Amino acid sequence: MRSTPLHPVARLPEEWSASLAARGERSFTAKQVFQWIHRRGVLDPAAMTNLPARLREHLAAEGLGEVLTPERVHRSEDGTRKLLLRLRDGATIETVLLPSVSGPGSHAQLDADAAAADDEDDDAAAEADAAPRVRVTQCISTQVGCAMGCGFCASGVAGLKRHLGAEEIAGQVLLGRAMLEEGEELRNVVYMGMGEPLHNYEATARSLRLLTHPEGINLSTRRVTVSTSGLVPEIARLGADFGGQIALAISLHAADDETRSALMPINRKHPLDELLAALRAYPLPRRRRITIEYTLVAGQNDDPAEARRLAKLLRGLPVKINLIPMNPIEASSLGPPAQERVAAFQEVLTQAGYSCFVRRRRGDDVSAACGQLVLLGAKPKVRRALG
DSSP: OOSSOOOGGGOOHHHHHHHHHTTTOOTHHHHHHHHHHHTSOOOOGGGOTTSOHHHHHHHHHTTOSOSEEEEEEEEOTTSOEEEEEEETTSOEEEEEEEEEEESTTOOOOOOHHHHHTOOOTTTHHHHTTSOOEEEEEEEOOOEEEOSSOOTTOSTTTTOEEEEOOHHHHHHHHHHHHHTOOTTEEEEEEEEOSSSOGGGGHHHHHHHHHHHHOTTTTOOOGGGEEEEESOOHHHHHHHHHHHTTOSEEEEEOOOSSHHHHHHHOGGGGTSOHHHHHHHHHHSOOOTTOOEEEEEEEOTTTSOOHHHHHHHHHHTTTSOEEEEEEEOOOOTTBSOOOOOHHHHHHHHHHHHHTTOEEEEOOOOSGGGTOSTTOOOOTTOOOOOBOOOO
16 A cells, blocks of 8 residues: 555556546546646646646646756766756756767667667668667666665665655656757666666656656657666566566676675675576567676676676577676776776677677766766765775
C-alpha cells in the first residue's frame, strides 16, 4: 500500500481516469491532462487551456507544477551539456545531454552511452536518406547520491541521500526535451546518471512506463537503457515486468570475483556466477544485445590477461562491450590506463569475436563524463589503489 499520495506528474492515464472520474469529470479529460504533461511538457495547470477552470484549480491544489528547476548549465567544448537541477526539497542532481550528429555520410557518431540504447541495424536503411540532424542522448539520475560505493565513481562519495520519485526521474526528460536546441532531437534515454536505478526499482519502473507511454513522449523501448551494477533479483524483475524490451547495461568492470569485489562492493552480495546466470535468463528479444560496461582502471583491471578472462566469462552471451577509460574524479587516486593499454585490451576482445568499442571522452572538462556526476557539496573521501 502506498504511504504517500502519488505525485500528479507520476500518474499514468488510467490513474488519471480513476481520480478524475471520482470528481465527476468527463472520461476524455484524463487523456488530455496526461498529454499536457508528458507530450507537451506543460506542468502549469493555468496553461492547460482546453481544461475547465475548476479542473485547473484542482490540479494546482493537488501540487501539479515543476518538480525540478535548472540551476546551472555547464557546456562542454564538445557540445555536451550538464544540467544541475534543484529539487523541491533543496537537494540537487545532475543530468547530461549528449548531442551527436548523424545522417548521410556520417556513421552515427554516438557516445557509447547512446550506443547502449541504439542498436542501429533495423534503422540504418530507413535513415540512409534522412536529412542530417543532431540526435541527443540524455543520461538521467535515479537517486540523490548512491549507495553502491564503486571505487571509480563520484556519485557515491557521500552515500545515498534519498531515492528520486518517478516524477523527478521522468521530469528530467521533460526538462531536457524543453532545453533542446534548434535542430536537436531527443533520441535515447540512458539510466546511467547518479544512483543505481534498480535500487530504486518502483520509481524507475514507473518512470519507464511514463516515458514510453504512447500518449506521452512515446520513447521506443529500444531507445531506453537501464544500467545496473548487478542487482540480480531486480534484473529478473525488470525482464519480467517489461518482457525484456528495456535495454540492459551491466557495469561489470572485472572478470573475477576478487577484483570486482574490490572495485564494486555489490559483488560480495551478488557474485559473478549469480550475475551471469541472471543475464542468461534475461528475456532478450531477437537481435538485441546486453551492453557490458567495463571501466578500465590503471593497474587494477586493464591487463590483457584480464581481457582474455573477460572473453571467456562472456562466451555464449549476446553482448557488446563498451570499454571506458576511467575518468578522473576528485575522490579517488585511481586513474585511466595509457592509450596503448586500452588498445591492447580492445584487441584481445575483438579478436575473440566481440563487438567492442572504446567510449569517447565526452564532457570531462565540465565533469559530465561517465563516473563524474557528483552530489553538490559532498565532501570527497579519497579512495586509494585497491588490492
